[in-house]
Amino acid sequence: MTYYFKALRPWQWLKNTLIFIPYILGKEKYGSDVFEVIYVFLIFSLYVSSTYIFNDIKDIDLDKLHPNKKYRPIASGKIDTKNAIIFGLLIFISTLLGSYLINHLTVFYFLIYAFLTFLYTSKIKYIFLLDTLFISLMFIVRVLIGGAVVEINPTIYLLSSIFFISCILSTSKKISILNTEGISSGNIFYKLLKEQNQNNKFTTLYIVFSIFSTGSLLFWFLDLNKNNISVLRQGMLLLSILGFIVFLNYIYKFSDSGNLEDFSSAIFNNKILLSISFVIVISFFLGYFLI
Numbered sequence: 001m002t003y004y005f006k007a008l009r010p011w012q013w014l015k016n017t018l019i020f021i022p023y024i025l026g027k028e029k030y031g032s033d034v035f036e037v038i039y040v041f042l043i044f045s046l047y048v049s050s051t052y053i054f055n056d057i058k059d060i061d062l063d064k065l066h067p068n069k070k071y072r073p074i075a076s077g078k079i080d081t082k083n084a085i086i087f088g089l090l091i092f093i094s095t096l097l098g099s100y101l102i103n104h105l106t107v108f109y110f111l112i113y114a115f116l117t118f119l120y121t122s123k124i125k126y127i128f129l130l131d132t133l134f135i136s137l138m139f140i141v142r143v144l145i146g147g148a149v150v151e152i153n154p155t156i157y158l159l160s161s162i163f164f165i166s167c168i169l170s171t172s173k174k175i176s177i178l179n180t181e182g183i184s185s186g187n188i189f190y191k192l193l194k195e196q197n198q199n200n201k202f203t204t205l206y207i208v209f210s211i212f213s214t215g216s217l218l219f220w221f222l223d224l225n226k227n228n229i230s231v232l233r234q235g236m237l238l239l240s241i242l243g244f245i246v247f248l249n250y251i252y253k254f255s256d257s258g259n260l261e262d263f264s265s266a267i268f269n270n271k272i273l274l275s276i277s278f279v280i281v282i283s284f285f286l287g288y289f290l291i
Helices: 002-007 010-026 034-058 081-101 104-122 130-150 156-178 188-196 201-227 231-256 263-269 271-290
Strands: none
Touching: 002 034, 002 081, 010 034, 010 130, 010 156, 010 263, 034 081, 034 104, 034 130, 081 104, 104 130, 130 156, 156 188, 156 201, 156 231, 156 263, 188 201, 201 231, 231 271, 263 271
């Protein structure tokens, strides 16, 4: 059972905490509906994990040529492909049915996510820039699911910030892959990335997305300032933006050294990134809520 649990990649569930954002930022009063959000977070996390299983089955030959991915349960042969298919289908169907307990809009977003994932893994994954945009759309769907549960519409400022930050993480992953030692020259995806990165295109994209994400956050905070928030709150929000800029610098640095292919896992093992993230979150919440 350990291998089946590992195949779910539970450390990737960190991405799904975006589901909580509409509830946390949009509710004036918190109540029992938090349990609905937690429930959706859990079933959606399993739902996404089932897509990881299908992706591992599809990419089994590529993963066998990767210095780290070759140890994944499916690529290493710890889980038979037939059993992996059955396991993935059981989780996918049961969690999709479980989403019906919330509302039809939640089900719709679950299906949208599956559709985007299917397009991405079958075709879009190999198309320059479009692949990054698709991944970012999947992050947006997570936020929309959270909003659908508590019937809150996320603001355009929030959605645009999440979108461009997701673009940054997607691009940094590619930069990290290109700088990872030990990847076989026969890895088709690695060769594709090298071709796409001629003239350092990924670095250029990283800079562009960093500018847009920082700009989105600034516009968001300026919109909050229309409510005449205190100078101290403004200072805390500004501190969170400055922390974010420092964070972007370190993301690129670690990606360029080939140490940030899996952001969800790396952030817990990297004391610098974890510390900066803590500062950003605390200063943001102090500026948004408490002071």
